[in-house]
Amino acid sequence: AQSVTQPDIHITVSEGASLELRCNYSYGATPYLFWYVQSPGQGLQLLLKYFSGDTLVQGIKGFEAEFKRSQSSFNLRKPSVHWSDAAEYFCAVGGTNAGKSTFGDGTTLTVKP
Amino acid sequence: GAVVSQHPSWVICKSGTSVKIECRSLDFQATTMFWYRQFPKQSLMLMATSNEGSKATYEQGVEKDKFLINHASLTLSTLTVTSAHPEDSSFYICSARDSTSGWAETQYFGPGTRLLVL
Numbered sequence: 001a002q003s004v005t006q007p008d009i010h011i012t013v014s015e016g017a018s019l020e021l022r023c024n025y026s027y028g029a030t031p032y033l034f035w036y037v038q039s040p041g042q043g044l045q046l047l048l049k050y051f052s053g054d055t056l057v058q059g060i061k062g063f064e065a066e067f068k069r070s071q072s073s074f075n076l077r078k079p080s081v082h083w084s085d086a087a088e089y090f091c092a093v094g095g096t097n098a099g100k101s102t103f104g105d106g107t108t109l110t111v112k113p
Numbered sequence: 114g115a116v117v118s119q120h121p122s123w124v125i126c127k128s129g130t131s132v133k134i135e136c137r138s139l140d141f142q143a144t145t146m147f148w149y150r151q152f153p154k155q156s157l158m159l160m161a162t163s164n165e166g167s168k169a170t171y172e173q174g175v176e177k178d179k180f181l182i183n184h185a186s187l188t189l190s191t192l193t194v195t196s197a198h199p200e201d202s203s204f205y206i207c208s209a210r211d212s213t214s215g216w217a218e219t220q221y222f223g224p225g226t227r228l229l230v231l
Contacts, residue, residue: 043206044222090156100147101220105156
């Protein structure tokens with residue numbers, strides 16, 4: 001069975017500081033990995049995805065993520081956080097099982113001025 | 114591109130009534146759509162997979178007679194919460210897979226529907 005763990009429930013960073021959100025997954029084969037962002041009361045927006053190839057993936061809004069098979073991780077990073085990045089972030093793993101994705105519990109990002 | 118809409122965005126209903134939520138893929142065809150439920154401060158819980166032209170596949174523990182899903186066309190899936198009760202109050206989110214895209218495993222999410230049952 002596939003599963004996702006986001007160890008950090010809540011992270012607070014200062015505006016302009018760097019950010020790293022952790023994600024660990026469990027999957028029996030090569031996973032499809034995703035990061036989504038959700039603003040309050042909204043649906044999810046895809047930030048980036050990894051299917052194969054280059055393990056460093058670039059996404060929208062200046063985010064990137066690195067797939068590390070040896071660590072079963074897919075951490076999300078941003079070099080300089082903006083106040084508008086405050087939101088809930090979800091990591092998800094999916095595969096060829098009818099396209100189903102399993103989501104982590106999410107990490108709430110607060111940005112201090 | 115890849116826009117998914119949901120209607121309504123908000124609905125308040127009395128206990129015992131039924132509520133229908135629509136999920137539409139606006140600029141792509143989606144043979145598969147997914148329905149999720151999200152409680153406050155929690156993750157998304159997959160309720161069912163909606164397949165165009167066939168019966169939905171429900172996740173374990175989800176009552177198929179309670180949450181009726183119809184996927185009548187390549188751009189529309191509906192979720193009907195029958196005989197709604199206060200415990201059905203939640204945020205319902207749909208997503209759609211672009212079946213014609215090379216990124217077939219990518220889901221595009223709707224903005225969600227908040228249901229409040231009084």
